[in-house]
Amino acid sequence: MANQRPPTKINLAEKLAQFAEHWSPKIVARYNDNEVRLVKTLGEWVWHKHDETDELFLILEGEFDMDFRDRTVTLKPGELLIVPAGTEHRPAARRGEVKLLLIDPNDTPNTGDTATATQAVEL
Numbered sequence: 001m002a003n004q005r006p007p008t009k010i011n012l013a014e015k016l017a018q019f020a021e022h023w024s025p026k027i028v029a030r031y032n033d034n035e036v037r038l039v040k041t042l043g044e045w046v047w048h049k050h051d052e053t054d055e056l057f058l059i060l061e062g063e064f065d066m067d068f069r070d071r072t073v074t075l076k077p078g079e080l081l082i083v084p085a086g087t088e089h090r091p092a093a094r095r096g097e098v099k100l101l102l103i104d105p106n107d108t109p110n111t112g113d114t115a116t117a118t119q120a121v122e123l
Contacts, residue, residue, distance in 0.1 A: 012038065012060065015123055016099055025102060026123035037102040037120055041093040048088070053105050055083040057091070062098030066091055 008029055015028045015038055022042045029036040041064070057066065058080040066073045066081055067090040075081055083089050104120075 010036070012101065016040070016060075018123055022097070025120040027120050028123050030106070033106050035104050035106055035120060037104060038123070039100050039102060041091060041098045041100060042096070044092040044094070045090060047090045049086055050083075051086050054085050055089075056103045057081045057083070058101040058103075060099040060101055062093060063095050064091070064093055064098045064100065 008031075010029050012028070015026065019026055020040070022040050023045055025037040025039040027035045028038050038060075041062075044067075047067075057064070057075070059075045059077050061077055064075045066075065066083065069088055073081060
């Protein structure tokens with residue numbers, strides 16, 4: 001029989017209240033080979049890409065910009081954006097703090113490069 005673990009319930013507001021730093025993803029759950037991460041953002045992040053995987057951004061609070069070389073996409077709470085693998089992008093929270101939920105394959109560096117990434121940690 002498969003791994004018999006109980007269902008996992010996560011309160012996102014409680015998890016978000018446990019940290020204040022920006023651009024430092026926190027792993028709040030795992031499923032299959034993925035990490036569910038929460039992150040608070042303020043200001044602009046770095047231009048980067050992920051060659052091996054798409055990236056999912058779900059906006060929980062605030063207004064968020066995703067810059068691409070040819071345009072900017074603005075997202076509001078309840079909206080999500082999938083950035084295809086290999087697409088250069090720069091996340092930005094230009095109008096105050098933004099709270100996001102990310103789903104990434106295990107150990108995905110947030111800059112696309114382990115040498116420059118902020119390591120996601122378990123919360």
